[in-house]
Amino acid sequence: MSKAGLSALAQEFKGERGDLIPILQRVQDLFGYLRPEAIRHISRWLKMSENEIFGVATFYAQFRFHPAGQHHIKICLGTACHVRGGEQILATAQQRLGIKTGETTADGKYDLDRVACLGCCALAPVVAFDGRVHSQMSVLKIQKILDEQKSD
């Protein structure tokens, strides 16, 4: 993490331990993931051990410890999405991209995640592609989206 990034954060937060989660969230916003150097900086700043910070960060699903792909695919597996075939959409996406959830493709283009619920249950199943939610998905639609992306 750059010095400039940290000093910008130092203006936003007072350096209290209670701010740890929002600080980690901001760092991830800035760099895409939590780099070990960033954790080290935060550790000195908040005067808490790196272990403790990792302990908190690994508890929450939001934090990543590896660089993210260029595009983020999030397959919703909320209950409504599950009963409407979300698992099969996930299986198809995994098969197509050749990765499992939580991984990034070798070319660094896509990362694939399962999410608990995006809150668009009435239009299930849904998939978020770079933050844009696609509704009433099917295995065919996810294939089409991935094909369109590849040809871009």
Place this chain on the structure above:
Amino acid sequence: MSKKAIDERRRQAAAKWEAVQKNSVPVIYIGAASCGLAAGAADTQEAVEDYLEKKGITARIIPVGCIGPCYLEPLLDVQMPGKPRISYSNVLPKDVPGILSGFFENGEISRNHLAGHFGDGELDGIPRFFDLPMLKPQVRIVLRNCGIIDPDELDHYLARDGYMGFEKCLSMTWQEVLDTVKRSGIRGRGGAGFPTWRKWLTCRETESAERYLICNADEGDPGAFMNRSLIEGDPHAVLEGMLIAAYTIGASQGYVYIRAEYPLAIKRLKKAIGQMREAGLLGPHILGSDFSFDIKIKEGAGAFVCGEETALIASIEGKRGMPRTRPPFPAVAGLRGKPTIINNVETLGTLPNILRNGAEWYAGYGTDSSKGTKTFSLVGKVRRTGLIEVPLGMTLREVIYDIGGGTQKPFKAVQSGGPSGGCLSEEFLDLPIDYEHLAAAGAIMGSGGLIVVDSDTCIVDMTKYFMDFTQRESCGKCVPCRVGTRHMVEILQKVCDGKAELADLDKLEKLGQTVKNGSLCALGGTAPNPALTSLKYFRPEFISHVKDKRCPAVTCKNLVIYRVIAGKCTGCQRCVKVCPTGAITGPRSEPHNLDQSKCIKCRSCYEICRFDAIAGDAIVIES
């Protein structure tokens, strides 16, 4: 801002709202909550802008929240000057010119995609929007503004009597407000149904220089989106509720703990909080009174267990979100050791209505022990999906059939209460929806997710889904929850794979009891509920998996096979193209071959064949 100034602001706001209603320019409303956007509302809005620009028409576009019937999204309403607002459903960009040209070029009401009108009485044979089958049985109290007003406009909220409930509070003592809430009978809408007033009283009576109020918007229950919709559609209602609660318990600082998965709701809240501050509704000496209060937003980082009060507090304090033993309850010692009240979004959103219209008015809805109305997200295999609000005590049948329009295939079950709840079978359809009846049946009210499933859904698979969810979300503190849920998932997996024995079902039940009894918080304490209720009401389905190695719903992957019916297959090769593993082969115009060893049962071939008019259903899934 003083009391006088807010009165003036409200007068101006009313005039502004009146101007929108008795509009001199046409107004176009677009349902732009997360669900609307997922259905394509942004593209629809773009098409509207394009049309207006091309035709040189001046009109006002107002993006509104979700009005409820999500299955009709994207919704587009047109209101011509002096005419009632007319709503159109499932409007895609290609439909926009057709709808708008009716109004702007032909001077008539377009008929395609017509859903209903917002006026009173008869209009050209068009039904009233709120008379549609999905909306008619509903009572919209907490959702009264959702989809009606611009959620980014404080003035719209003020014009619809916004912040009047809070103003009324300021002229009352905290005891009087508490008494009003007590008489209204409202119970916590987050799931447990604890009387709101009792929690408040405990907090207020605890000696402390500082008290905190937390709005729990960590809506983690998969399949539920009531809180998201309310915040996106009417953020000020929730914030006004926070002012009322804070005034009563004597809190000076409030937090909204909201899931990061709800970016639009967070944006709306931030804007609304800024507007409150500007209008003097937040900060020191609100409206010139002695009451000072401020609100901060805390974004969750993705942990279901943080919906639990003590875990949520730990998370705000920057720690791992792990629950702790109670007592002391947060109302006595919560955030930073100070008395803290955690109320659900819906509870808070209801308070302004109770204060404004009176406790007796609110208590007039619902049953003796479960007063008022409750929002539900009605989803799954039901025909009309969306967000609804009904008086408590309405039966499941009324909700699923009258409001939801029933299911296409035969009804199988309704799941209430998410991962902490249970699946209820057909014999429970006449059960009134209230806290006591649902609990007695083995389900819980929960936060309001109602997932309807039909004969195509396998109950064992769904049970495994819930157990898998809680197993992933278990914080790991209590062994019975951490290890027990894992074993329960393993047993259920065995059942789904057709590898279980009858004794496994008993083991599952026993293990469920152990997890229930041996866990500290509600996550572990209720995690086995889906398994226990399903075993009770759907045992024959479990038995078919175990004894006959069959999945009656044809869902469980390892118990089904995909087959090409040679007599029906026209050899169109469309399935060959979509198969991701090359399991289907065959030359054009000849029946195709499906290699079972390569098939990953992804359903692609089945879907493409089903929608093909000629071949039709040449691919079947069998168990």
